[in-house]
Amino acid sequence: MKRKAEDNIEPVSAAPDSEQPDQPSEQQQPEPTQAPATKEATFTDLGLDPRLVQAIAKQNFEKPTLVQRTAIPLALDGQDVLAKAKTGSGKTLAYILPVLQSILKRKQTDTTAYTAALILVPTRELADQVFKVIETFTAFCAKDVQTVKLTDKVSDAVQRSLLSNNPDIVISTPARAWQSINSSTLVVDKLTNLVLDEADLVLSYGYDEDLENISRAIPKGVQAIMMSATLTAEVDTLKALFCRNPKVLNLEEKDAEGEGVKQFIVKTAEDEKFLLAYVIFKLQLVKGKCIIFVADVDRCYRLRLFFEQFGIRSTILNSELPVNSRIHVVEEFNRNVYDILIASDENEVIGDEEDQEASKAPEEEKEEAATEPKEGETEQKRPKKKRKTVKRDKEYGVSRGIDFQNVACVINFDLPTSTKSYTHRIGRTARAAQTGMALSFYVPSDLYRKHVPTSVETAANDEKVLARIIKQQNKQGKEVKPYIFDMNQVEPFRYRMNDALRAVTKVAIREARTRELRQELLKSEKLKRHFEENPGELHHLRHDGELRAARTQAHLKHIPDYLLPKEGKEAITSQHMGFVPLVNKDKKVRGKKFKGKFNRPGGFKVGGRKGDPLKSFKARRKTK
Numbered sequence: 163m164k165r166k167a168e169d170n171i172e173p174v175s176a177a178p179d180s181e182q183p184d185q186p187s188e189q190q191q192p193e194p195t196q197a198p199a200t201k202e203a204t205f206t207d208l209g210l211d212p213r214l215v216q217a218i219a220k221q222n223f224e225k226p227t228l229v230q231r232t233a234i235p236l237a238l239d240g241q242d243v244l245a246k247a248k249t250g251s252g253k254t255l256a257y258i259l260p261v262l263q264s265i266l267k268r269k270q271t272d273t274t275a276y277t278a279a280l281i282l283v284p285t286r287e288l289a290d291q292v293f294k295v296i297e298t299f300t301a302f303c304a305k306d307v308q309t310v311k312l313t314d315k316v317s318d319a320v321q322r323s324l325l326s327n328n329p330d331i332v333i334s335t336p337a338r339a340w341q342s343i344n345s346s347t348l349v350v351d352k353l354t355n356l357v358l359d360e361a362d363l364v365l366s367y368g369y370d371e372d373l374e375n376i377s378r379a380i381p382k383g384v385q386a387i388m389m390s391a392t393l394t395a396e397v398d399t400l401k402a403l404f405c406r407n408p409k410v411l412n413l414e415e416k417d418a419e420g421e422g423v424k425q426f427i428v429k430t431a432e433d434e435k436f437l438l439a440y441v442i443f444k445l446q447l448v449k450g451k452c453i454i455f456v457a458d459v460d461r462c463y464r465l466r467l468f469f470e471q472f473g474i475r476s477t478i479l480n481s482e483l484p485v486n487s488r489i490h491v492v493e494e495f496n497r498n499v500y501d502i503l504i505a506s507d508e509n510e511v512i513g514d515e516e517d518q519e520a521s522k523a524p525e526e527e528k529e530e531a532a533t534e535p536k537e538g539e540t541e542q543k544r545p546k547k548k549r550k551t552v553k554r555d556k557e558y559g560v561s562r563g564i565d566f567q568n569v570a571c572v573i574n575f576d577l578p579t580s581t582k583s584y585t586h587r588i589g590r591t592a593r594a595a596q597t598g599m600a601l602s603f604y605v606p607s608d609l610y611r612k613h614v615p616t617s618v619e620t621a622a623n624d625e626k627v628l629a630r631i632i633k634q635q636n637k638q639g640k641e642v643k644p645y646i647f648d649m650n651q652v653e654p655f656r657y658r659m660n661d662a663l664r665a666v667t668k669v670a671i672r673e674a675r676t677r678e679l680r681q682e683l684l685k686s687e688k689l690k691r692h693f694e695e696n697p698g699e700l701h702h703l704r705h706d707g708e709l710r711a712a713r714t715q716a717h718l719k720h721i722p723d724y725l726l727p728k729e730g731k732e733a734i735t736s737q738h739m740g741f742v743p744l745v746n747k748d749k750k751v752r753g754k755k756f757k758g759k760f761n762r763p764g765g766f767k768v769g770g771r772k773g774d775p776l777k778s779f780k781a782r783r784k785t786k
């Protein structure tokens with residue numbers, strides 16, 4: 163039987179609140195060994211350059227996380243490292259610090275300019291994020307470390323000129339890196355460090371050939387660091403390509419009490435997903451910021467137009483939008499400008515062999531050019547017109563690696579197609595030892611009807627995928643509980659949901675999609691220069707304006723009292739503990755009072771530990 167790379171990974175545990183190591187989460191796993199560096203290690207103990215320590219202190223990070231205190235000493239020792247650690251546990255810094263340290267150390271004696279580190283990431287969003295993290299942590303040595311990312315849309319001439327300065331660090335997707343190496347714009351002759359962030363995804367994005375080419379182009383003996391929250395069989399390929407006897411770490415870390423993601427599932431019919439989403443957001447049952455994952459681009463617009471009917475504002479992320487808009491949306495969401503982000507997860511590719519049966523990620527997003535069915539004509543009978551390919555960015559991705567801050571809740575409106583994808587999606591909440599909630603809708607086979615206009619093909623497999631998700635989460639000692647809505651209380655909202663959903667026709671979706679794309683392109687290209695010169699004005703650029711593609715009905719924006727449960731909106735759900743509030747939307751996460759999110763006396767926290775958030779929270783969002 164083929165062994166998975168995961169089986170070879172050596173588990174290392176840490177008990178967050180005690181000196182005792184955790185119990186292994188799987189019986190068949192070998193006994194966890196004690197982490198090489200103790201939990202008491204500070205950043206100073208790691209022997210880092212004082213300028214780096216100063217930058218860390220400026221972020222109020224009190225101590226390294228498990229992956230940082232374990233991987234950094236090994237990397238500083240020159241070893242190759244392959245680390246698996248949970249989402250939001252600080253992996254970025256765990257590889258950036260050793261890279262920076264090695265550059266700063268070398269520069270004490272040798273100031274020649276050459277590219278010493280190549281950081282490969284699967285998506286442009288992630289490249290942008292890693293670039294910003296490096297900027298932050300080189301605040302006190304900016305002159306000594308030049309970084310370039312190759313994922314910006316710039317002309318070849320600009321790219322050439324950026325690389326001609328031989329930046330110390332280059333961040334790129336494998337495709338762009340190979341393109342630049344192959345054209346001799348990027349010189350990697352003296353490369354000393356190679357990083358693969360979200361290592362397994364880098365492969366599943368179809369970068370295999372680029373990686374092989376890169377492995378042949380770089381010098382022998384380059385130190386390799388690879389990280390991900392999910393490392394499976396694919397990693398064997400990467401190990402073979404880049405590593406010499408790597409130190410493999412499987413970092414298991416139990417959530418401290420009151421931390422981590424509370425996971426819930428809701429059994430629902432396809433149209434009821436919309437009904438529940440309406441109730442949840444119109445009655446503000448979710449407190450704080452929320453990411454809603456849907457299966458494809460059309461679903462993004464369907465849901466957004468549906469929300470628009472009720473005056474619920476939301477913004478969208480998908481692969482069609484220009485990269486500048488995408489990055490701006492993420493930034494603004496992190497600045498608490500938007501409460502609801504609808505993200506499509508189109509690029510999420512199959513995780514492990516088991517998952518492959520159930521899921522088929524589309525190679526290319528196709529838009530149906532067919533017109534709306536005429537009255538009496540069913541979806542099936544309608545002759546399919548020629549499909550036209552919509553241009554989308556293959557290097558798009560938000561469910562992996564993006565450090566969305568202070569997200570109270572992730573809703574899987576459409577269940578992902580793999581357990582891996584589930585892990586990464588729910589990892590967008592409860593980051594950095596905070597609290598969060600994940601609510602996943604699933605359509606059981608008896609309720610799944612093909613050709614319901616709102617349905618997605620993948621829902622046909624929801625039950626199978628869900629069974630695997632639950633199994634995998636249970637293996638890690640995590641519970642996935644059913645979330646019960648009192649459907650008698652929800653039912654009165656149904657006719658409004660139907661009314662709204664009827665208005666969101668395929669034509670409306672197509673129009674919204676085109677309109678937004680046009681607007682975003684305009685914002686992205688035409689205004690780029692203006693905002694480069696006036697960055698302070700960027701906040702005027704919003705991405706949640708009404709699309710107005712569907713006919714709206716004013717009365718839907720209000721909720722008449724007779725629709726509400728007599729006992730109050732809390733009566734809609736039988737569990738009150740689920741929806742977690744965001745304590746203070748306006749509080750600056752990195753303000754002076756912020757003590758670091760891992761160990762923060764009086765610091766920031768997404769959800770409280772005690773009490774019923776529905777009772778204790780005072781809604782801040784404006785009444786729609």
Ligand SMILES: Nc1ncnc2c1ncn2[C@@H]1O[C@H](COP(=O)(O)OP(=O)(O)OP(=O)(O)O)[C@@H](O)[C@H]1O
Nearest residue numbers: 223225227249250251252253254563565594759760
């Ligand atoms: N030592 C630390 N103390 C406090 N906060 C930290 C520390 N290290 C990192 N963080 C913060 O934790 C958050 C998550 O870090 P990061 O994005 O590196 O996680 P990750 O493990 O790469 O997650 P993912 O698997 O989703 O990519 C970031 O906001 C980061 O600033």
